[in-house]
Amino acid sequence: MSESRADKGVRLARGVQKLLYDMGYDSLTEVKLRIRRRVDVMGINDKGRIIVVEVKSGPADYRVDEKWSDYLEFCDEFYFAVDADFPTALLPDSHGLIIADAFGGAILRPSADFTLNAARRRNVTLRFARIAARRLLEAENPIKEKFNVF
Amino acid sequence: MSESRADKGVRLARGVQKLLYDMGYDSLTEVKLRIRRRVDVMGINDKGRIIVVEVKSGPADYRVDEKWSDYLEFCDEFYFAVDADFPTALLPDSHGLIIADAFGGAILRPSADFTLNAARRRNVTLRFARIAARRLLEAENPIKEKFNVF
Numbered sequence: 654m655s656e657s658r659a660d661k662g663v664r665l666a667r668g669v670q671k672l673l674y675d676m677g678y679d680s681l682t683e684v685k686l687r688i689r690r691r692v693d694v695m696g697i698n699d700k701g702r703i704i705v706v707e708v709k710s711g712p713a714d715y716r717v718d719e720k721w722s723d724y725l726e727f728c729d730e731f732y733f734a735v736d737a738d739f740p741t742a743l744l745p746d747s748h749g750l751i752i753a754d755a756f757g758g759a760i761l762r763p764s765a766d767f768t769l770n771a772a773r774r775r776n777v778t779l780r781f782a783r784i785a786a787r788r789l790l791e792a793e794n795p796i797k798e799k800f801n802v803f
Numbered sequence: 804m805s806e807s808r809a810d811k812g813v814r815l816a817r818g819v820q821k822l823l824y825d826m827g828y829d830s831l832t833e834v835k836l837r838i839r840r841r842v843d844v845m846g847i848n849d850k851g852r853i854i855v856v857e858v859k860s861g862p863a864d865y866r867v868d869e870k871w872s873d874y875l876e877f878c879d880e881f882y883f884a885v886d887a888d889f890p891t892a893l894l895p896d897s898h899g900l901i902i903a904d905a906f907g908g909a910i911l912r913p914s915a916d917f918t919l920n921a922a923r924r925r926n927v928t929l930r931f932a933r934i935a936a937r938r939l940l941e942a943e944n945p946i947k948e949k950f951n952v953f
Contacts, residue, residue, distance in 0.1 A: 670940065679936035697936070701929050775925065779851050782928055785935030786829035786847070790820065792942040 661710040661736070662693070668753035669694045669706050669734045675757070678704055681785055686727055687776065690720050694734070695781060703769060703777055704730045706751060712743055727777055730764035811860040811886070812843070818903035819844045819856050819884045825907070828854055831935055836877055837926065840870050844884070845931060853919060853927055854880045856901060862893055877927055880914035 656664075666682050673680045678696030685691045694706040705728035707721040715733075725731050732749035735741065741761075744750060749764030769777065806814075816832050823830045828846030835841045844856040855878035857871040865883075875881050882899035885891065891911075894900060899914030919927065 674940075679933040679940070681936050681939065697929070697932055699929070699933070701925065775851065775928075778925075778928055778932055779847070779849070782847055782932035782935060783829040783849070785932060785939055786831050789831065789935055789939045789942060790824075790829070792939060 658710040658714060662708050662714070664755040665708045665710065665734055665736060665753045665758075666694050666706075668755050668758045669708065669751060670696075671756060672751065672753065672758035672760075673704060673706075678702075680704075681781060681788075684781060684784060686724070686780070688723060688727075690723055692724050692727070695728070695777075697778065697781055701774060701778060702730075703728045703774065703781075704732065704764075706732045706734050708734045708753075709739065709744075710736075712740060715743055725767055727769070727773065729767055729769055731767065732760070732764055734758060808860045808864060812858050812864070814905040815858045815860065815884055815886060815903045815908075816844050816856075818905050818908045819858065819901060820846075821906060822901065822903065822908035822910075823854060823856075828852075830854075831931060831938075834931060834934060836874070836930070838873060840873055842874050842877070845878070845927075847928065847931055851924060851928060852880075853878045853924065853931075854882065854914075856882045856884050858884045858903075859889065859894075860886075862890060865893055875917055877919070877923065879917055879919055881917065882910070882914055884908060 670680045673696035678698045680694055680696035682694050683691050684695040692705045693708040696704040705724045709715045730749060732751045733744050734751040734753045737752055750762040751758045752761050820830045823846035828848045830844055830846035832844050833841050834845040842855045843858040846854040855874045859865045880899060882901045883894050884901040884903045886904060887902055900912040901908045902911050
């Protein structure tokens with residue numbers, strides 16, 4: 654059965670979250686940055702180090718979307734995540750690479766170290782914190798009308 | 804129908820979350836600090852300012868628990884939250900006071916400004932971020948065995 658591009662992206666994002674978890678990073682999907690772009694997966698570890706992962710469901714998805722280069726200044730490490738069928742030669746070999754499926758992933762190529770400055774790290778961490786708490790509250794209160802909040 | 808102390812605490816905490824939301828704070832309940840104590844509600848706003856609220860279900864709950872004084876150094880503002888029946892004369896009048904029910908609350912007495920130092924603020928924000936993301940992932944993956952993670 655064929656799968657839509659969006660479904661595949663969600664599946665791979667979940668596998669990436671599992672990989673990040675195993676690496677000691679708590680993560681969120683679809684994190685909106687100050688620049689009004691959404692990164693696919695963002696992880697943060699107990700040192701406050703930040704990983705951004707751009708999930709590509711296939712070559713077409715990679716070719717149409719060049720937003721990822723804007724993300725490099727919002728993280729310490731940056732990775733593309735693709736599935737095992739993706740023609741990885743298409744991807745710039747200067748960036749990190751994760752091969753993932755729905756249940757996990759592996760780092761095939763490490764990321765450069767971009768080392769966020771302190772002010773940017775503070776801002777990104779605060780955004781991450783607030784988005785996560787907001788979504789959790791929404792998840793815990795499925796009847797939106799109840800509190801007239803969400 | 805009588806309500807257990809724990810249920811009442813949960814109910815009031817939810818009302819406090821609603822109040823904090825209206826004040827521009829995203830919040831979490833039961834946030835474990837580095838000192839291994841759990842604050843009842845912690846909120847954080849878009850400036851990174853941190854509010855801690857200690858929910859008291861009744862006089863007995865207040866009398867048996869003096870942990871709250873340890874929380875003052877982990878926040879910019881501190882409040883007790885009680886319901887309308889609580890004998891508020893029992894509470895120290897040097898601290899903030901919220902009257903809450905399950906659906907919201909109001910600040911009856913403002914908090915002092917404790918103004919966290921930068922390092923402590925960074926640590927508290929990071930803990931908040933990671934706890935929120937972890938709980939969201941758990942909420943989104945109710946079948947714990949699926950990823951063998953949670």
